[in-house]
Amino acid sequence: MKKRSLTACLSAAALAAFALALISPGGTAPAAAQTKDQRTIVIDPGHGGLDVGAKGKFGALEKSITLAISFKLKALIEQNLACRVVLTRDKDIDVSLESRAALANNNDAALFISIHTNGSFRKKAQGSETFFMSLNASDEETRKLAYMENSSAALEQRIAEEDKDVVKMILWDMAQAAYIKQSSRLAELIQQELSSDPLLKTENRGIKQAPFKVLTGVACPAVLVEAAFISNPEEEQRLIKDEFQTNVALAIYNGLAKFVKLTGQK
């Protein structure tokens, strides 16, 4: 299926930027112009419900932080781009990895961003990294991370479901394969913003490839962002702060907006 371009987001974003330029200092920004053929950006707050994700030493849960960052990112996109935003979950509930990808495809998503916080047995591991899909992991550490992110309470049930519908899963795997180049560009732009943001000051772990299940079936450019390490007590303390979450959302937004601009110009 031929995907429409992101031009609709861009043209309306340009309109919004123009409208913003007209606002006197201290004024309120108008909502971005709504267009009939508005594109959809799907934001996926990692984990949820019984699947708490990675856990911090001080008790912070990945599932709560990913949801908070996702809400902030949604608001930023809606304020500045004329794209509709759909969250794969907007509360603390279980959502299977397949359902997250299906939601993106059913909404004819233009972009898919999965938000996570990292976990490692190495307490000192720190920084941000952005992934795009590959059937093979970049290295051993990445392979372990993908295994961890792919595991959840419903894993066994999902495997059983997949066995029943092998053909469908193969088609879905191919879906993301067609977008690898664009996904890699999107990952690059987001990671650039995450690593150069003076307010975030997180180590740049770069862009990587891994066989993340949540990405394989998505039929549009798709990335998975690991904002920082919740398993590192120092980064856990930062991750729970509203200001840090806002800056992560802003950095992701800036990378995404650059991608929309580049894609729209094609």
Ligand SMILES: [Zn+2]
């Ligand atoms: Zn995660």
